[in-house]
Amino acid sequence: MGHHFELQKDIELAATPEEVWDAIATGPGIDSWFMGRSEVEPREGGRTRFTMAGQTEEATVTSWEPGKRFAYRSDPGPDGTFMALEYLIEGRDQGSTVLRMVQSGVLGDNWETEYEAMKVGWDMYLGTLAAYVAHFAGRSGAPVAAFRPGAGTPDQVWAAVAGAFGISGPVAEGQRARLTVDGLPPIDGVVDLAGLPTYFGVRTDDALYRFLHSGTDRGNVLVLGHHLFAADQDPARAEQAWQAWVDNLAIG
Template sequence: MGHHFELRKDVELAATPEQVWEAIATGPGIDSWFMGRTEVEPGEGGRTRLTMAGHVEEATITAWEPGKRFADRTEPAPDGTFMAMEYLIEGRERGSTTLRLVQSGVLGDNWETEYEAMAVGWDMYLGTLAAYLVHFPGRTAVPISAFRPDAGGPDRVWAAVAGAFGLRGSIAEGDRVRFTVEGLPPIEGVVDLAGLPTYVGVRTADALHRFLYSGAERGDALVLGHHVFAAGQDPARAERAWQDWLAALPVG
């Protein structure tokens, strides 16, 4: 039996309503802070398509008010589950903006786990959106994804990630990190998000790197969702390199 839900999040953004609209209502903008790859057909009645790990989720745009409101909704599945998203944009003084996210719909039997994962996940994605608008305004990123299922639990996962970062002990915001991924330039930056035991973010001069632990109920997976702003990217090559890095991570 499905369970109706509603999730609300507000975030203050150091950007104009027009900049926020470009980030939340265009494919290249969404790719610069959210998971997977997104396509958007502009206008009410248009379609959005999110591709992640070979899975495609489509939705119909139900509200299109540039600079003010964007919403879409998936078609109900055979079991009645569906997802609806709404973004409300409100300009503030000095070029800042309040963005309100409302996610609603019907979840399946495992709704409590799904709801908790979405609530925490949105903290990471909205934090990434804020970092994108401050540090990479006017630019768009190439999204890079990689996955390691059965990663061994949160303690092992984050100990291995901290070790790869060159850190001793737990990971904290403000930590400086430097590490290598074979086949890619050295990565040097700062931990800008630390929502342990669920997620960690590292910001560099040309990328926002995001590391997300799914939890035991969702496959015990370590998921990478990076946004690379440097020119001349080869996404397939970068994803192979990160997948190899994940495979070699000593979490077992």
């Protein structure tokens, strides 16, 4: 039996309402901070498409007020489940913006686990949105994803990931982070998200690197969701290199 839910998050962003709108209501903008790849038909009644791991989900735009409000609702599943997402934009002084995100709908039988995963996951994605509009506004990022199911417990996974970046002891925002991935340029950046035991992020001059642990109840999956902004980027090559890296990461 389906379970109705609503989840709300507010965040203040160092960007104008117009910059925030471009980030949340256009395909290239969404690709620069959210998972997967997105397409948006820019009108009320238009369609959105979200593709990840070879699967595409579609939704209908239910509100289109540029610079103010953007909302869409997914097509219902055979069991009545659906997702609706609404963004409300409010400009503030000094060019900042408050963004309110409201997600609602109907979840399936395992709704409690799904709800908790979404609640924490949104903290990472909105943190990534804040980093995008603050450091890469006006640029489009190419999303790069990799997955390792059954990677290990959160403690095991984060010890391995942090160690690979040369970090020992507690992980904190502001720490230097360096990593070499075979076939890619060296990474030299700073920890900008430290939401352990669920997520971890590193920002460099030309990329946002994001690592997410699904939790034990969801298969101990280590998910990599990066966004590359370099002019000479090769997303397909980078995705292959990151998948090989995560497959071979020593965890345990």
